[in-house]
Amino acid sequence: MAGAGLTVAQLVAAVAHRSGERLTANIVGSPARVIRGVAPLESADPGQLTFLANSRYRAAATVSGAGALVLSAVERARIFPTPPTDKKTLIECETPYAWFALAAQELTGPDAVHAGVAPSAVVEPGARIDPSAHVGPGATIETGAAVGPRARIGAATFIGRGTVIGADSKLYPGVHVLADCVLGERCIVHSGAVIGADGFGFAPLDGRWIKIPQSGRVVIGDDVEIGANTTIDRGAMGDTVIEDGCKLDNQIQVAHNCRIGAHTVIAGCVGIAGSATIGRGCQLGGAAMIAGHLSIADGCVIGGGTLVSRSISEAGFYGGSFPLMKHRDWERNAALLRHLDDLRNRIRALERQLPRKEPP
Numbered sequence: 001m002a003g004a005g006l007t008v009a010q011l012v013a014a015v016a017h018r019s020g021e022r023l024t025a026n027i028v029g030s031p032a033r034v035i036r037g038v039a040p041l042e043s044a045d046p047g048q049l050t051f052l053a054n055s056r057y058r059a060a061a062t063v064s065g066a067g068a069l070v071l072s073a074v075e076r077a078r079i080f081p082t083p084p085t086d087k088k089t090l091i092e093c094e095t096p097y098a099w100f101a102l103a104a105q106e107l108t109g110p111d112a113v114h115a116g117v118a119p120s121a122v123v124e125p126g127a128r129i130d131p132s133a134h135v136g137p138g139a140t141i142e143t144g145a146a147v148g149p150r151a152r153i154g155a156a157t158f159i160g161r162g163t164v165i166g167a168d169s170k171l172y173p174g175v176h177v178l179a180d181c182v183l184g185e186r187c188i189v190h191s192g193a194v195i196g197a198d199g200f201g202f203a204p205l206d207g208r209w210i211k212i213p214q215s216g217r218v219v220i221g222d223d224v225e226i227g228a229n230t231t232i233d234r235g236a237m238g239d240t241v242i243e244d245g246c247k248l249d250n251q252i253q254v255a256h257n258c259r260i261g262a263h264t265v266i267a268g269c270v271g272i273a274g275s276a277t278i279g280r281g282c283q284l285g286g287a288a289m290i291a292g293h294l295s296i297a298d299g300c301v302i303g304g305g306t307l308v309s310r311s312i313s314e315a316g317f318y319g320g321s322f323p324l325m326k327h328r329d330w331e332r333n334a335a336l337l338r339h340l341d342d343l344r345n346r347i348r349a350l351e352r353q354l355p356r357k358e359p360p
Helices: 008-018 055-063 073-079 096-108 327-338 340-353
Strands: 025-028 048-051 068-071 089-093 194-197 202-205 208-211 218-220 231-233 240-242
Touching (some): 008 025, 008 089, 008 096, 068 073, 068 096, 194 218, 218 231, 327 340
Parallel strands (some): 048 068, 068 089, 218 240
Antiparallel strands (some): 202 208
């Protein structure tokens, strides 16, 4: 049905159903308008859906050629105080971005799964492949591994011995999931990701380093998405755990024995050191640095480029990145920073010379 397009009324009903009636919407204009795809505000045409979720784009929304526009009631009243012409249908809802995301899923439809194992794939004896799953060319499935119903294993992807891939999960070409790891249902893993590599564990002795065997697993819940070239190391003696609904961007490092709480999102280039625990529903900005053996409370937001060097016990927005400035200004400020301790001591010495105030 999505390929032939959906009417606005059908989209509204489908999104309400997908969200368990959490995302309902009012239609302003023609509910019979047919929508066949999605596009940005600036380029959308009469057969496409777009959205307004940021007030900076009001001007673009006003002149957009989209056939249907998703926006909040407040924005609708502001930029369309009277209903637009019959060229555009407005979809008024509480959370336009989330509504648009579900509508886009409905319009795109699920990827077709072409069941079967490619002739060039290597499936070792003892591996279990569900008949409805797809294994692409050049993929390797080692003994004891299990690939669930309707799962898709991309070309040249490697699944190690004893690893379990859940139903409806999709691994793009060139993914490596090493031995004894567990991937839940409806997960997406993008190309270049490595799940289950050895953690960085070495014991010092006489100036040298002795490798500590990494015998744990990586256990990933349902509905998790892992970006390209992201690496998640196996635990040293316990497991590294990524709970349900987490979304990890590209080029993230998750070290051994970390635990990431359900529905946490992590932007690109974040580094998480060993045995860190990230709470549920957290948001970590790009290039944030999380030290090891600490915990971050549920619901925390960590700004991009922030170094977290101690545990955080209370939800809130935390940031520590220095703002951009011209290099000569940075050098001047850096020189002051080097002398802060001396300045503090001098101020304290001056304060001691001041007359002491008598209490009233």
